[in-house]
Amino acid sequence: MKPTKTHKCFAGETQFYEHDSDLTKTKMKFAVYKPEKEIRGGLIWLSGLTCNEQNFITKAGAQKILSDLGICLICPDTSPRGLDLAKEHEDYDFGSGAGFYINAETSGYSDHYQMEDYINEEIYTLFNEHINTSKKTSLFGHSMGGHGALTLGLKKPDQYLSLSAFSPITHPTQCQWGEKAFTGYLGDNKDEWKKHDATELIKDGKKHPNPILIDQGLNDEFYPDQLLTEDFEKACQEMGQSLQSSKHKGFDHSYYFISTFVEKHIQFHSEFF
Amino acid sequence: MKPTKTHKCFAGETQFYEHDSDLTKTKMKFAVYKPEKEIRGGLIWLSGLTCNEQNFITKAGAQKILSDLGICLICPDTSPRGLDLAKEHEDYDFGSGAGFYINAETSGYSDHYQMEDYINEEIYTLFNEHINTSKKTSLFGHSMGGHGALTLGLKKPDQYLSLSAFSPITHPTQCQWGEKAFTGYLGDNKDEWKKHDATELIKDGKKHPNPILIDQGLNDEFYPDQLLTEDFEKACQEMGQSLQSSKHKGFDHSYYFISTFVEKHIQFHSEFF
Numbered sequence: 001m002k003p004t005k006t007h008k009c010f011a012g013e014t015q016f017y018e019h020d021s022d023l024t025k026t027k028m029k030f031a032v033y034k035p036e037k038e039i040r041g042g043l044i045w046l047s048g049l050t051c052n053e054q055n056f057i058t059k060a061g062a063q064k065i066l067s068d069l070g071i072c073l074i075c076p077d078t079s080p081r082g083l084d085l086a087k088e089h090e091d092y093d094f095g096s097g098a099g100f101y102i103n104a105e106t107s108g109y110s111d112h113y114q115m116e117d118y119i120n121e122e123i124y125t126l127f128n129e130h131i132n133t134s135k136k137t138s139l140f141g142h143s144m145g146g147h148g149a150l151t152l153g154l155k156k157p158d159q160y161l162s163l164s165a166f167s168p169i170t171h172p173t174q175c176q177w178g179e180k181a182f183t184g185y186l187g188d189n190k191d192e193w194k195k196h197d198a199t200e201l202i203k204d205g206k207k208h209p210n211p212i213l214i215d216q217g218l219n220d221e222f223y224p225d226q227l228l229t230e231d232f233e234k235a236c237q238e239m240g241q242s243l244q245s246s247k248h249k250g251f252d253h254s255y256y257f258i259s260t261f262v263e264k265h266i267q268f269h270s271e272f273f
Numbered sequence: 274m275k276p277t278k279t280h281k282c283f284a285g286e287t288q289f290y291e292h293d294s295d296l297t298k299t300k301m302k303f304a305v306y307k308p309e310k311e312i313r314g315g316l317i318w319l320s321g322l323t324c325n326e327q328n329f330i331t332k333a334g335a336q337k338i339l340s341d342l343g344i345c346l347i348c349p350d351t352s353p354r355g356l357d358l359a360k361e362h363e364d365y366d367f368g369s370g371a372g373f374y375i376n377a378e379t380s381g382y383s384d385h386y387q388m389e390d391y392i393n394e395e396i397y398t399l400f401n402e403h404i405n406t407s408k409k410t411s412l413f414g415h416s417m418g419g420h421g422a423l424t425l426g427l428k429k430p431d432q433y434l435s436l437s438a439f440s441p442i443t444h445p446t447q448c449q450w451g452e453k454a455f456t457g458y459l460g461d462n463k464d465e466w467k468k469h470d471a472t473e474l475i476k477d478g479k480k481h482p483n484p485i486l487i488d489q490g491l492n493d494e495f496y497p498d499q500l501l502t503e504d505f506e507k508a509c510q511e512m513g514q515s516l517q518s519s520k521h522k523g524f525d526h527s528y529y530f531i532s533t534f535v536e537k538h539i540q541f542h543s544e545f546f
Contacts, residue, residue, distance in 0.1 A: 007529035008492065008525065008529065008530070009533055010532075058528070059332065061337070063532065063533075064533075219281065250281040252280055252281065254280050256280035256282035256287050257280070257282070259283075260282055260336075
């Protein structure tokens, strides 16, 4: 596996890759940060709506702390690309750039939008075979990617050592973004939707053995309507899931918020490696 | 003066502005970082070819150290926008996104491309009247913006307290980028060109009272041909200009290089505030 581009950055390398995915049946891109020092753990970053493999690696300012702590990182894309499915390119919150980290069951989409398996199987395997020599892997993400980190991680607590999220969509069956995406990818059966909803998974008894970390800006234009953070907090409290949830005055939904707290999240995961 | 957008970021705000420039006779945009704590000094960042006001503020990861040290920042655009001059949009290295921080004298361009005065007068004044309460201002930049920082700063050592550059174009009269831009903006009189060439300014006796800081990656795709770093080093040595120039194995021309050394540059300027 050879990178298409590498850039030295702090004591390590930012790298870009392209591969043929068996699951999405498309070419897929991802970015990596590989520290020079011995790798103690690996993080999979799941990005939000409209993002691709580049946003986090160029904007979050994570490389310094990753190189200091000996943690590698992989940033997958948020959907298949280069297709032309029905409604795929009409809106920012469905289709291209908006895969929601679920396996689609609807016509057309089910052939390619297999993003849950793509992360759990292809990305996880590539990462641990070629980059993450520690074989310890944790998940974090932002907004739609925060939803991905929480749902994938709650369903596979043995695979993902710890989970954290910035401004996650925590109760997608109850917000507009989630309703639209789940209808498009899963159809109308709302029982199926619940398997991809962090709050519903917790209510259903799913649990992660380590505390979950969430940071949320109080000036976030999507809070609380699309994110419903308090629903997740309540479910965790009722079901005994340990949660460290903080709200921050003045911060919005942007990478300026993520960059401010990224060191906190990487330090959090580092303690479990 | 009101920002068009603000984002809380570390202990301070990333802000975006738009204003009507008297000198370029166009709308111009710039970005700002304003720390919450008392401001000890201000930095003007000059970007490189193809950049606009956003590249540094989104990619360099400078906000943490700026907020820690109480230093504010302004990032102007690299050329006027929204015009349609002859050859303005043909190439990445001339016209739009490539103003070279000089006052154009050629037909059409002389009406708008007044980037040297735009930085020295309009940006400097706006910054010090509205943002930089310390009234202490230093200059730094990258590539074409490194050329801008060195040339503007060497001509105005009383206005700019200290100068630094990442991968600067140091001898533009002797490289392809400079020859093309200077021909386009200044015409064929090569004596005029020398007034906008850092190496020639040093040879001509210009001096800055403080040391100049330069960092250069040795895997930079434009080094040495377009940057000619050694010409500037030799001129500084011969003329007694104090210079701290470092070369770094493996690093290229990208923001991954800038982000690695941005803390060093801000610390450098901080010592003179």
